Amino acid sequence: MRYLKLAIVLLVWSALSGPALAQQPSGNGSRTALWTSVGAGTGFGLGLFAGLTACDDAINSDRKVWTSAIVGAAAGGTLGYLITRTRHHPSPSRHPVAGGPSQPRVVKVPQLAEGDVAALAASTRLRR
Numbered sequence: 001m002r003y004l005k006l007a008i009v010l011l012v013w014s015a016l017s018g019p020a021l022a023q024q025p026s027g028n029g030s031r032t033a034l035w036t037s038v039g040a041g042t043g044f045g046l047g048l049f050a051g052l053t054a055c056d057d058a059i060n061s062d063r064k065v066w067t068s069a070i071v072g073a074a075a076g077g078t079l080g081y082l083i084t085r086t087r088h089h090p091s092p093s094r095h096p097v098a099g100g101p102s103q104p105r106v107v108k109v110p111q112l113a114e115g116d117v118a119a120l121a122a123s124t125r126l127r128r
């Protein structure tokens with residue numbers, strides 16, 4: 001009985017994810033949605049499999065299995081979103097601006113006056 005439910009879930013999942021994977025995304029937003037949904041589906045499947053493997057004979061196993069499947073879907077969706085985000089929004093430090101060499105960043109630090117240094121040293125006590 002439990003393998004029949006698993007087979008039905010996997011069949012529905014593969015039928016629904018097939019057309020989504022075959023479509024070519026038109027922009028970054030649809031790619032993000034695609035990778036997020038693929039990650040969520042994969043996480044759901046892995047969570048369901050892990051839940052059935054670990055908790056199938058336990059008391060209240062249906063709750064444990066569905067909880068592991070939902071947690072797996074959330075983790076997979078988050079991972080899919082983060083993969084898309086890092087692929088389409090690279091950090092500026094790894095990809096310099098085209099058209100010229102990268103310039104080192106100059107940070108200007110204000111200088112302290114002699115009176116400020118003396119006042120700071122007088123107000124600070126070092127204890128042994």
